[in-house]
Amino acid sequence: MRVICPKCGERDLKEFYYQGDVLALGRPDPDADETLWNDYLHNRDNPSGVREDLWYHEAGCSAWIVVTRNTATHEILKTELATSRKTAEEGNA
Numbered sequence: 001m002r003v004i005c006p007k008c009g010e011r012d013l014k015e016f017y018y019q020g021d022v023l024a025l026g027r028p029d030p031d032a033d034e035t036l037w038n039d040y041l042h043n044r045d046n047p048s049g050v051r052e053d054l055w056y057h058e059a060g061c062s063a064w065i066v067v068t069r070n071t072a073t074h075e076i077l078k079t080e081l082a083t084s085r086k087t088a089e090e091g092n093a
């Protein structure tokens with residue numbers, strides 16, 4: 001599988017570290033109930049269809065990348081720098 005890094009171009013999947021769902025990155029409060037911590041540490045959704053995930057170009061430019069992909073077909077629909085996404089969201093606020 002190949003991933004297009006916005007800075008480096010098309011690269012092998014092995015160069016990237018998969019962080020997870022863009023919307024599910026929030027850590028529970030340090031004093032949160034252990035049920036919340038257990039869910040955060042051990043449970044993952046496995047949805048089918050188009051998803052946005054956060055990937056890190058670990059063996060490349062060290063950029064965080066938002067990858068839009070279809071988990072049913074493994075097709076990557078779009079990649080963009082996470083920093084550009086954050087800037088665009090702040091601009092719309």
Ligand SMILES: [Zn+2]
Nearest residue numbers: 005008060061
């Ligand atoms: Zn890169």
